[in-house]
Amino acid sequence: MTYSIDNIGTKALIPTKGTVRLRLLLALLCIVGLLLIAFYSEIAQVLRFSLLQSTIICSSITTDQSLAHQDNVSVAACTCSNTSTDLLTLSSPSTQPDDEAAKQWFANKFWHMENTFPLCSMDSCFNFSRCANMANFRIYAYGPPYYEPLSYLAALNSTPWLTTNASEACLFLVTMPTHHVRPCPPHPSTLPHWNGGLNHVIATLADRWSITAPPPHTIGNASVLASCLYETTHRPGFDISIPLAGKTHLTHLQSLKPWDRKYFLTFRGTRYLGHKEGNFRSNPAMRAMHNGKDVVVAVTCNQVTNNEIREQNPDAGKGCDEDESRFKRYGFRELMNSTFGLVPAGRSPSSYRLIETMSTGSIPVLISDNYVKPFEGLIQWHQCALQFPTSEIARILPALRAVSREEMKRRQRYCLFIYEEYLKDDVALVSAVVKSLKLRFYGMLPQFNEALPIPLSGSSKEMKVSRF
Numbered sequence: 001m002t003y004s005i006d007n008i009g010t011k012a013l014i015p016t017k018g019t020v021r022l023r024l025l026l027a028l029l030c031i032v033g034l035l036l037i038a039f040y041s042e043i044a045q046v047l048r049f050s051l052l053q054s055t056i057i058c059s060s061i062t063t064d065q066s067l068a069h070q071d072n073v074s075v076a077a078c079t080c081s082n083t084s085t086d087l088l089t090l091s092s093p094s095t096q097p098d099d100e101a102a103k104q105w106f107a108n109k110f111w112h113m114e115n116t117f118p119l120c121s122m123d124s125c126f127n128f129s130r131c132a133n134m135a136n137f138r139i140y141a142y143g144p145p146y147y148e149p150l151s152y153l154a155a156l157n158s159t160p161w162l163t164t165n166a167s168e169a170c171l172f173l174v175t176m177p178t179h180h181v182r183p184c185p186p187h188p189s190t191l192p193h194w195n196g197g198l199n200h201v202i203a204t205l206a207d208r209w210s211i212t213a214p215p216p217h218t219i220g221n222a223s224v225l226a227s228c229l230y231e232t233t234h235r236p237g238f239d240i241s242i243p244l245a246g247k248t249h250l251t252h253l254q255s256l257k258p259w260d261r262k263y264f265l266t267f268r269g270t271r272y273l274g275h276k277e278g279n280f281r282s283n284p285a286m287r288a289m290h291n292g293k294d295v296v297v298a299v300t301c302n303q304v305t306n307n308e309i310r311e312q313n314p315d316a317g318k319g320c321d322e323d324e325s326r327f328k329r330y331g332f333r334e335l336m337n338s339t340f341g342l343v344p345a346g347r348s349p350s351s352y353r354l355i356e357t358m359s360t361g362s363i364p365v366l367i368s369d370n371y372v373k374p375f376e377g378l379i380q381w382h383q384c385a386l387q388f389p390t391s392e393i394a395r396i397l398p399a400l401r402a403v404s405r406e407e408m409k410r411r412q413r414y415c416l417f418i419y420e421e422y423l424k425d426d427v428a429l430v431s432a433v434v435k436s437l438k439l440r441f442y443g444m445l446p447q448f449n450e451a452l453p454i455p456l457s458g459s460s461k462e463m464k465v466s467r468f
């Protein structure tokens with residue numbers, strides 16, 4: 001059977017005695033699940049959204065047919081597979097390390113998801129003969145019925161790499177929904193060309209893998225293209241980290257030298273009150289960097305989820321009012337005229353701010369734990385960005401003040417090179433995705449090799465070209 005929300009939905013909507021009993025049973029399971037989640041209040045806070053989703057699932061099950069009609073997707077998702085398992089998958093990390101010390105370590109690392117993808121590499125989980133005889137690289141993109149290309153991956157449509165003929169594909173690209181719209185992660189084995197996930201790439205830009213993507217143990221031989229990959233669990237050379245596309249590009253600032261800018265270090269963005277992940281943006285050390293002169297850290301709590309949280313628990317918004325008056329004093333564009341730009345992770349380790357700061361010729365300063373930076377195989381990030389774990393915020397300013405003009409210049413130059421080459425728009429991003437995918441073959445399929453540019457070390461803007 002292939003994926004079909006229609007089929008599943010129709011089945012769910014015929015109210016036989018059996019299904020009524022089943023609904024009651026599922027409702028009971030949901031309530032038990034919710035109680036368990038509520039009990040572990042910390043987990044519930046971290047995965048507040050999961051809780052909301054569980055509630056949606058439960059209400060879809062217990063409401064009558066007409067209401068269920070309004071949300072066929074939820075109903076379909078609830079009947080798509082084992083509800084108890086799916087609730088578990090959503091509300092707790094999918095796998096836990098066995099020993100206590102490791103558990104403790106994971107618990108203290110923000111953004112670390114204990115996803116354990118199957119052990120795989122290009123050597124053991126890839127069918128090279130699918131690609132060997134083709135003159136050019138071919139990708140077949142498909143997915144569940146709600147398939148729609150993901151953000152900038154839509155630009156693949158206008159490239160020669162996409163094929164509509166599955167039998168001539170080297171890779172199969174499956175995109176997951178961007179937002180938390182589907183309560184149950186789909187089971188990929190029902191995809192028509194799945195073949196155990198061989199030569200498949202599962203793509204997601206979601207905050208957390210477990211919310212929209214299939215449970216890690218179900219992905220078989222497939223590799224992963226995601227913006228939420230972690231140093232401790234990703235499979236180097238097999239999985240690829242992708243960025244969130246920038247929303248605002250201020251390229252007119254690029255020509256300013258790093259030391260000729262209005263500010264030294266800036267950040268303007270949202271605090272996240274309900275998520276363990278974004279909590280460090282409320283960390284006093286973070287805001288202590290602000291000096292009102294050349295360093296500006298302006299945050300706001302004004303955001304939908306935050307506002308709901310503050311309504312329920314006024315104490316949650318400690319410092320929010322002070323933050324708000326500072327936040328209003330500074331404009332985003334003005335703050336982008338800065339030597340360094342802070343890129344603190346938010347609800348997920350990747351941030352829109354990375355590409356945005358780079359568009360202006362600022363040097364990005366990342367704060368995040370365990371984050372696999374985008375297109376790691378292509379980009380030598382250490383030549384551009386500076387990176388700090390969330391526990392080392394106090395080191396940021398002293399470290400940046402010690403950066404020489406020479407080093408600033410070098411970093412800015414390499415950052416701008418990366419931006420132009422791989423990040424500046426949808427076409428550049430898609431071509432970086434394809435280059436990263438091709439890199440997995442190194443030189444073994446010579447027809448896929450292509451010239452990759454590298455920056456010259458001198459001051460000239462020309463790019464030297466090398467073959468890999």
Ligand SMILES: *[C@@H]1O[C@H](CO)[C@@H](O)[C@H](O)[C@H]1NC(C)=O
Binds near residue numbers: 009070
């Ligand atoms: C839900 O499914 C029913 C039956 O298949 C269909 O008639 C109805 O239009 C669907 N509703 C939505 C919102 O898709």
Ligand SMILES: *[C@@H]1O[C@H](CO)[C@@H](O)[C@H](O)[C@H]1NC(C)=O
Binds near residue numbers: 082084085
């Ligand atoms: C549903 O999940 C439970 C718990 O993981 C498992 O014991 C049970 O066998 C599953 N049922 C089906 C039909 O997969």
Ligand SMILES: *[C@@H]1O[C@H](CO)[C@@H](O)[C@H](O)[C@H]1NC(C)=O
Binds near residue numbers: 127129130195198
């Ligand atoms: C690998 O691909 C070749 C060519 O498409 C095919 O004949 C073969 O059956 C595939 N092997 C596996 C294990 O799928």
Ligand SMILES: *[C@@H]1O[C@H](CO)[C@@H](O)[C@H](O)[C@H]1NC(C)=O
Binds near residue numbers: 165166167168
């Ligand atoms: C699809 O590709 C296969 C393998 O290259 C080829 O034999 C077949 O004719 C193609 N089908 C169409 C409709 O182009």
Ligand SMILES: *[C@@H]1O[C@H](CO)[C@@H](O)[C@H](O)[C@H]1NC(C)=O
Binds near residue numbers: 119120125219
């Ligand atoms: C990958 O596929 C091979 C057969 O094609 C299978 O033996 C192996 O178990 C699969 N690996 C995973 C992690 O599923």
Ligand SMILES: *[C@@H]1O[C@H](CO)[C@@H](O)[C@H](O)[C@H]1NC(C)=O
Binds near residue numbers: 253256261262263337
């Ligand atoms: C950026 O800041 C510098 C230094 O304050 C100023 O001279 C320049 O005009 C600013 N540029 C823009 C585009 O705001």
